[in-house]
Amino acid sequence: MTAHADVSTHAISRARWHWSEFAFWILALFCAFLFPSRYLIMTDIVRLALFALSLDLILGYAGIVSLGHAAFFGVGAYSAGLLALHGVVTEPVVALIVAGIVAMALGFLTSFLVIRGVDLTRLMVTLGIALLLEALAERFSNITGGTDGLQGIEMQPILGLFAFDMFGKVGFFYCLAVLFGLFLLARRIVHSPFGLSLRAIRNNPLRAAAIGIPVNKRLIAIYTLAAFYAGIAGALFTQTTALASLDVFSFERSADLMLVLVIGGTGYLYGGLIGAVVFRMLQEFFSNLTPQYWQFWIGLVLVVIVLVGRQRLHRWALWAPNLIIRQLGGRKTIVAVPESDAP
């Protein structure tokens, strides 16, 4: 009984909003006013953050390693593009949701393939699905525009009120609002009993099944949800850039996404958001350094991160902030606890 009470108080206390989280979102909003000339790259970061959040749901919370998450991003991107191009759904927010649902349907169908087999089979199947979709998109070039991509997409104003401007200001606030909304939903989900059961599955599927958690059903549910998120991220990509090309499915996109999440840390939702900021800045820095060969340095960062060890790296990164917080708020407060450091 006491153990039960302990677990629930612990879960409830972790679900409560920490003041540093408020600070994070206020800072994110302030960025819009601090850097008015950098809307395009900030929009890019927000999109990437949403995409990484989607991968975090399955990788950080359910432990599914996916090499082909770009599949859902691509489906979302093309759905939004086709909806706008043919004037089926012209209102961006509705189109966004429709595109998300299309990706979600694909996620639901493919989740049955993913829950079968071990890590290696999952890697192969997810990678295979993304490549398959890329081949399909290339094959049906009369619909998708082939290697040229979808062109001539014109976006209507959001909710009929806010028209997209050429500086990307509206696009940025639109993406940020979507990200915040979906983040709230994800936060609610991962702190619910459902989210806790997912963590149990990640830690030990066999034991989770033994205490009565329907492992496969839960995995299908979270995979479908993650596909929805990725679809929305893809749709945002199309809507804000008015472009959808074959590279939305590319392997590099899935691999970069993993790097984003690894930089930020998995399993506490903010990892994807922080990782997106750091990754995009690194990419900017490297492409200023060597415009053509920035991939080399990104690869080097990956290798170093793995060799040093992801957990050790996060402890180092959080050492200074944690120290300050402890000074201010007493011994027990901790800013952020990524991955396995969490009890």
Added chain:
Amino acid sequence: MTTLFTILFDGVAYGMLLFVLACGLAVTLGLMNFVNLAHGAFAMTGGYVCAVLVNQSGWPFFAALPLAFVASALIGVVLERSLYRHLYHRSHLDQVLFSVGLVFMSVAAVDYIMGSSRIFIKLPAALEGQIDFFGVGIGRYRLMIIAICGLLTAALQLVLARTRFGSRLRAAVDDPRAASGLGINVPQVFAFTFAFGCGLAGLGGALSAEILGLDPYFPLKFMIYFLIVVTVGGSSSITGPFLASLLLGIGDVAGKYYVPKMGPFVIYTIMIVILIWRPNGLFGRTAAR
């Protein structure tokens, strides 16, 4: 009828080539359970070494082939000793990230040194053209590939099944602790096997420049093919990956000939179906322990 034979012949040559390229991966991924997505980078290294030796230094093609093997094997053993061996016991996610990082680095580095366009290796005149065999046109180059790869496969099978080193390797893979308890130097066996696999990939890369095309994106383009060979073939013996490569080679060539519009679609579908049907591969036991 003759086209059928030509397709079969080309498919077998393609499959044999894939087998030589991927059999190193069959050991690291299938037996040692290490997800090495960077295997294609070693193949690319071999291909470029051979190209530089033949095109720029004027070496004969057949003298450059062993050099391609040696260069890739050397790089393989250096990387294994310095980096890979720290990651044998890490999670699959770490291994994936690490090897993807290596792929990115190799792509950009080769692009920087050699340029991004596709390169060709000058072949000796004896390997060009076709032989007419009962009305079926047989490419000389492909015939040579079948001969070389067939010999290599037979030799590999003999080494694994009959020699002392082969039994050591099988013991080290089945149970590293018990094997080291019996006095087998497990890390050394692994390092040697890894290097040999990389060397074979390098040789395969040099041979494949003519058929698959060689450019800096080689490791990314053919990664999925190597993975298919290993996952579909399973890992209990060398026969599984061999049959899987032949199947893949013939399937790919036939698919491109009969339904050219579908492109690689056929192969990916077959792979997904097979993995759903038999998650541990067509032949033999699971790779994961």
